[in-house]
Amino acid sequence: MAKYNITYSCGHEGTVQLLGKSEERERKIKYYEEFGLCTECYKKQKQEENAKLGFLIGGSVADTLSEKGEIQICLSFAGDTLPHKEEIKALGYRWTAVDASQMAYMRKPDMGWVKVVPYEHLEEEKEKAFAIGAKEAEMISDRELANQKERYQEMLSEQRIYKRNLRKKAPQDTSENREKQQMYEEKLRSLCPVEPDVIRGKYWNEKVYGKAGRYSIYPDSKRFEISDEEATALKKYLSDRAEYRKTKKKMEEEGFVVPAWA
Ligand SMILES: [Zn+2]
Numbered sequence: 115m116a117k118y119n120i121t122y123s124c125g126h127e128g129t130v131q132l133l134g135k136s137e138e139r140e141r142k143i144k145y146y147e148e149f150g151l152c153t154e155c156y157k158k159q160k161q162e163e164n165a166k167l168g169f170l171i172g173g174s175v176a177d178t179l180s181e182k183g184e185i186q187i188c189l190s191f192a193g194d195t196l197p198h199k200e201e202i203k204a205l206g207y208r209w210t211a212v213d214a215s216q217m218a219y220m221r222k223p224d225m226g227w228v229k230v231v232p233y234e235h236l237e238e239e240k241e242k243a244f245a246i247g248a249k250e251a252e253m254i255s256d257r258e259l260a261n262q263k264e265r266y267q268e269m270l271s272e273q274r275i276y277k278r279n280l281r282k283k284a285p286q287d288t289s290e291n292r293e294k295q296q297m298y299e300e301k302l303r304s305l306c307p308v309e310p311d312v313i314r315g316k317y318w319n320e321k322v323y324g325k326a327g328r329y330s331i332y333p334d335s336k337r338f339e340i341s342d343e344e345a346t347a348l349k350k351y352l353s354d355r356a357e358y359r360k361t362k363k364k365m366e367e368e369g370f371v372v373p374a375w376a
Contacts, residue, residue: 118143126152167193171243172251174258175265176230181359183276184232185269189239191227192251201246202227205239208317209335225335284369291370298365302376307355310347312340322348 120143121127130146132139151159170193176186190212191202212226231239240250285291309315316333322345323330329345331338340348358376365372 120146120150122146122150122152122155123148124151124155126155128152161196164194164196169194169198169248170251171240171248173236173240175262175269179269179272179276180232182232183273183280184234185266185273186230187233187236187239189229189231189236189243191243191248195227198246198248205229205242205246210317211319279367295370298361298370299373301361302358302373305354305358305361306376307351307358310344310351312338312344313348320352 116139117129117131118139119127119129123146130143132142134142169191171189171191173187173189176188178186180186189207191198191207195202207227207229209225210228212228229239244250285294312331313333317335318331318333321331322340323332326342329340329342331340331348362372362376
């Protein structure tokens with residue numbers, strides 16, 4: 115890796131670090147000088163773009179059903195959000211990665227104001243967003259709309275399966291089933307996940323970035339370095355919690371009683 119001093123297209127100077135073959139580097143330098151902007155000018159341009167875009171609210175179908183089996187909508191604000199920051203927070207939105215499905219592939223996720231709500235609450239939530247001045251985003255292409263409709267249909271059928279499973283009859287009151295009920299409860303007790311200190315009380319996107327010796331996480335969206343032991347504990351916490359949820363779901367599906375404390 116090497117550092118180069120360059121003059122961006124805005125006329126300001128800066129340093130870039132480049133990798134790769136020398137012709138590749140030269141191509142990049144040329145690109146920066148012709149089209150690139152320095153950090154300050156880039157920020158300004160973004161702000162102007164956002165101001166032009168206006169203050170928008172949009173939504174798409176979330177990838178998963180809620181714990182109650184509801185279809186969920188992932189709402190997010192876009193554009194000129196800065197002047198509305200406090201109002202957005204008050205509506206319960208969180209500053210987090212906009213598209214969770216992409217996070218594993220990205221070094222730093224694309225951040226935005228996000229809230230996941232059951233589909234039934236969509237209109238109500240949109241009204242709240244309109245009340246603080248947001249307009250409905252009309253930037254979704256036909257293709258995206260078709261994808262969303264498809265996704266919605268998939269979720270509907272998943273929801274039907276979920277509800278059918280819930281309706282299943284309770285298991286007969288036999289000693290075998292009573293034992294099974296007890297076994298499930300013990301399993302839940304042993305798995306009962308306790309949040310590790312580094313994330314307790316904070317919002318965490320459930321991702322650990324980096325590798326051994328230099329792990330980091332983003333509690334409340336701020337970078338925080340953690341030890342290898344803490345990284346291991348976080349991963350165990352996630353897998354225990356997944357197993358815990360799976361066990362609860364299985365109990366429900368088989369008609370066993372999930373204890374009130376779980
Ligand atoms: Zn500049």
